[in-house]
Amino acid sequence: MRVFWTAAALLGALLLQTALTQIAPGHARILDPFLIVLVYCALIGGEMQGMLAGGAAGWIQDIHFGGSVLGLSGLTKILIGFAVGAASTRFHLVEAAARALVLFVATAADVLIYTQLASVFDVTSYDVTPAGILVRAIVNAVVGVAAYELVERRSRFRVGVRRRA
């Protein structure tokens, strides 16, 4: 079931990212829905699920939105998924603020790791400025926390319905 919902979430992220590239081509990278999905998977499922979700999200991103070299986003997101999953098993990351912080840090780390890997592999990547990273991290944190809250409310609602039934 988890795999299904993860796949569904990734599909939604793909749709959203595609829509963003259509709506605002120059600002589509401000939001990273794949990162939001993988962070949630890692927070809920731990290191393993975070890695797998990150790998899948990254490869989808690479295939659909990446450059000539595939795997950079995949590798980046795997590392992010593992790190967030490891953190979720050690820290209590249920509060919205904590999750926002995680999303904030994960976004910044994602950008930095990606650009570093790109430079290591001598691949041209997008220009990154500290301000851009900050904006992106804030946007991801806000949108992500909102999305998580939405998902969890929905799941709580389902649980309540089942109990009443």
Add this chain to the structure above:
Amino acid sequence: MASVIETRKSRLLLVGLVLAHLVAISKQVERGGQSLLGQGLFAFVAPIQAAITGTIRGIGGGWSGYVDLRRVYEQNRALQERVRVLEKQLQDRQEQAQEAERLREMLQLRKELPLDILAAEVIVREGVPWSRTITVDKGAGEGVRLNAAVISATGVVGRVIAVGPHASRVQLILDGQAGVGVRIERSRVTGILVGQPGTPTAATTDLVLKYVPSLADVVVGDVVVTSGLDHLYPAGLVVGRVRSAARGTGLFKEILVTPSAQFNTLEEVMVVRTPLPDDTTTQGVR
């Protein structure tokens, strides 16, 4: 326990995924015709390969050095043997050259002397310590007679005292029993030259000139030649030089003569087969 296993699995998976991604990415990134993975692996492996190569080369160098050392040792032995052979050959050549020189001198003397002489080689020296004799390789078969005079290129050597079929014993003039009729070439004073008795020593290699009157004209350095009066040695052959001449206590002088023949290095001699009675034919020996 389960969480530990899970953590371990996830870390292994992380490592596997990271490596797989690195491989996949590097496969796509070409740099100078070689994939980045190849370059990275090369950069990682190259020092190890260099170390291994250096080690192998070191071992190989040591081994080849050992082999070379063994080869050098064998070569050294072979060369030493070669040097020994060549030294022997050189020694033989030098000996042959010296022999040739001696024979040349003897041949020259033979041409100058109107005597029937026979070249002979010394085969035995000094049979017993108190007897100063040599043995030559020519005997009656070659025409050697008893009492035949024996000379060398430098002076009178002695006379034949025993004749075999193909060898003869020669009594040297150094022998205490030997005697040679001589004269001082300059003053024509005659006397008898005899060897000194006793075991041969450095001091007894001089000859004693006897029966020279104390008033006779003999000085140090005078050349002593055979007189021919003994009917053994042809007249005029050089015997030696006066080393000392003293007045003496009696009627005669005390004269010592150093023989001119090199007895220590005597190897070839000439045996006179037909000694001539007069002293006019042997001037060339001087």
